[in-house]
Amino acid sequence: MKNKKFVILFLSLMMVVSVLAACSKNNTTNTPSNTNSNNKETNQPTGSTGEGTEGGFQDYSNGFTENVTIEIPVYDRAFEGWNVSDNYYTRWIQKEFGDKYNVTVKYVPISRSNEVQDYQQLLAAHKAPDIIFHYDMPQQIAYYSEGVLQPIEWEEIANYAPTYWANLGDTIEQYGVINDEKIYFYAERPEADNYVNLIRKDWVEKVGMKVEDLTSLEKYNEMLVKWKEAGLGVLGGSLTRNNFNYNYAFRDWPIDAEYRALYSDLSIADFTSVATERWLKNLNYQYNNGLIDKEFYLRDEESKIKSEFVAGRTGTFGSYLTSNTDVIAATLANNPEAEFAVVPPYAGVPEGLKPQGRGYWPFGFIMGINYETPELERIAIWMFLEWMSQPDNLFFLQNGVEGDNYTIDSDGIAVRNDDFAGESVLSLNNNKDYWALVIEGQLYDDPEVNRKAQIRNWAPAGYEYLAEDLLKYYEEGAEFRTPDALFTEVVPTVSEYKADLNELFQELYIKIATSPEDQFDKLYEEAKQTYLDAGYQEILDEKQEIIDKGNFR
Amino acid sequence: MKASNNLTTVKGMKRYDAWDVVINIVVALASLACLLPLIHILAKSLSKDAYVLANKVLLWPMGFTFDAYSKVFADASIIRSLGVSVFITITFTILGLIVTICAAYPLSRKQLKGRSFITFIFVFTLIFSGGIIPEYMLINSLGLLDTLWSLILPPAFSAFNFLIMRSAIYSSIPVSLEESARIDGAGHFRVLFNIVLPLSKPIIATLALFYAVGRWNTYQDALFYIKQSIDLRPLQLKLYYMVVTASESFQLESTNVQLTNPDVLKAACVIFATLPIIIVYPFIQKYFVNGIMLGAVKE
């Protein structure tokens, strides 16, 4: 008798507790989840509507009658001494934009290193900002599948943010649709890429070659053989992980759009394609002949790859070139006779193929509007983007106060005054996290001026030629750069299998690359089958269906 | 009576034999294996970036420099973070001990009704957990976000520590002692304060150490709960952010981000983490002395 009582006591305790928990949660979840299902309908503002009728939008150019609060996310990189949600620039934004339109601009810090988790916690607690941003499409698709993004109206954006729309309207129309819903809007990305492959020029010349001679993969490998014989060092290697354009140099040209859509992916490696086979065979050859870092698979972070180059064990190193990079100084400290050059684009390309590259999409941030954001706040956001797209405002945010933070030099470029430590001091990355909502980098109208500015930003002192070469090769390779394909439908099998397939890819390719050359064909065939069975076949099938429907860009 | 270790003879003379040598050597080797990596890290933290990058530093700094430390201290808010960490560590330790003792003592009394049941619930919560999102939502509903209490209250009760303390009370406090006190009319509170606590000094010291070290080094919860009030960031969180910032590679940034080699920073972080404990531990060690308490009470 007593036993049963105790059991019932325990169970009822658990139930009471869960009910209590449910109640307290329901108070906060009830209202939003009700409006959530309504949101999608009431998004069309009643009365003034976004049906494209002219004059259908309310005019708020004199401000909102009642104060509207918008919550803007901003990356928190924990820069020393910088309060990311309250500083000179947030106050300036409030003064110049917020006060003018009767809007309160609140900044919500999102930790850069943990952003998805941050967003998820905030969303679960219904405290997420009005904009949900991310740099990668797959994650944004995941957000969409979670139901946290609301559909938007392009006419609404065009109405309240004409300048912004003029800059990005095409991009939004091209890329912003998923499952037939208009969800995403973007920030601009200037056409620039400062990724560079550095090579030890002194090593190249020591074996009697010149950097300009490296016009094909075959010649490159010859040089590596010479390096090995001279006891200089090997090619820098690294773990190919979360990188899905590793085999572009081995693809046929020109590219068929459907082939591209099927095999190029942002989350899954195309292990079974011919290009991968060629790439892998080359890697296998380099490995077995001691031409590449034997422990390349241990180099899974940039610092480890850098370490080998700095120590003088490897002769190449790829990374983003910035004016304050430490790789040059560090390499010189350990190898005083080192000289540097940029690897020409054809060096990694087998004879007859082209140096294909991944064309970045014309956008930086991919953004969506929080499903809980009401209409007025959404409109305020468009107006905010419009305000930030004005060149004067943008320039101020990017550079600060003229005379204090910077001076304009004879080329028309803003030269940063590094010693300035006054009130309007910029954040450590030039406030990028604030203006990245409209553009990804600094852009001068005049292309010449822009080029000069880029070289200034990218090249360490005394090594301007590296940036020059980088730009020259970039322009040369322009015709061979193609952007990734984007599906306008969610591809469920990709999200289902991508984590596992990526692990499998790494396991398989390393195993094959490090096996003896005569076993390559057999091992690769087996591995292809394993990969297909593990879910890749399903993905290909599903993607093919979508392609046949034509739902891709 | 000498209360140090069990081989002391009544006469106070120590005898050494071959085993002593062996034991000392074995333990010394183990200690060395534990010390050397720390020395390596210390050396790295005092070395020039370029050599650390090239992995050349072993046990002695190369290109001796205090750069990493000066970068850490250049940020004035580090001192504040230090203060925050000290505060929450001390508060947390005291609170944790109180809560643990309040659980361990009653549940060590065999005559308590519902003893197994309550223990079961505690152990249950050790094994099952709701997950980070529900925990975040809870802290949010309680209004504890961006306050130091979010770092002090939730982890205060540790079932693990509770079990250890309970088993220590079992084994170190004979029932006879308690019974004679009860016969003399002492209530449970009296027994707790006058008998159990004094006799449990070693275990209390141990748990104090566990609580303190745990709180000092953990930053994962602060990562989620302390967002807007950057003044309240504990030390380890600040250091973690510094390492992360140093490890980023910037694309298209027209930056003036001062990149410090993350490895050197990481090394400095470790030194920061271990120093306080090295300072505090010797004070705790004096409680690990054999039987001194038992003897004293008997008198």
Place this chain on the structure above:
Amino acid sequence: MKFVNALIKRDADNRSFLYYLKRDRQLYMLLTIPIFFVLVFKILPMFGLVIAFKDFKIAKGFWDSEWVGFQIFQDIFAKRDFGRAIRNTLLLNTLDFVLSFTAPILLAILLNEIKSIRLKRINQTLLYLPHFLSWVIISALAYQLFSVGNGVINNLIENFGGDRIPFLQEDNHWLLSYLLIGVWQSMGWGTIIYLASISSINPELYEAAFVDGAGRWRKVWHITIPGIRVTIVTLLIMNLGRVMGGNFERVYSLANKATTEYTTTIEVLVYRWGIESGQFSRATAIGLFQAVIGLILVILADRIAKKLGEDGLL
């Protein structure tokens, strides 16, 4: 059901509930504090466990997400890596348990035997230093020392004419290294609990044994070890509750992509399927699975301990 009954039976008696409440009211008062903390901070968030049975969408929240019953569990069990992960988890944890559980006990006993107090203290302090290193740092150190290409140890071995050993780059070697590094990292810290326990042993027992002519090891066997028996049993049972768990950071940091036989464990899957992909239902489901197994084991171990005459946990 039976189990809970057994729990209650243990405490069952014929007197009324109120009598006990009155008699031990001071104890119950003390208990309210920890019970409060547990209720609020540990039991309340457990509502989150419910998403193991739901298709969790953040927008719908915990309550409105669609109920799917055991579907998620079925999906997980069917995945090819799951079986391998279970094998690896059990393998790593069991072996780890054998080594990492016994090492601190042995070390504590040895430390206790050291006569010089000062040496004792210095050693203690040094031994627990590895506890403060994060696994990321430890793995960087490990590879710096043990990697085949350029590791310090291997360089030394080669200098002395030996062959390089793939400590971390061959499956079985990796397993051994993983275990030994784990011992190194945790042994010093584990000794603290045992040392505290040992210091509670009545010194009169030692004196009596000495008078009886017992040698050093006799004393250890008959006094020291029994003296810490309760602690050992408690920790043992608690560790059994974690046999399906494990330390994600430890495996993930020490693993490398060429040596993958033993490196997929359940914790790794929680990270890969749950946290990395933002699928909380999955992560919670796996966590639930681990916890249920752990609980069953704890209860079983507790029963066995009781049968052997120990006090057990519960």
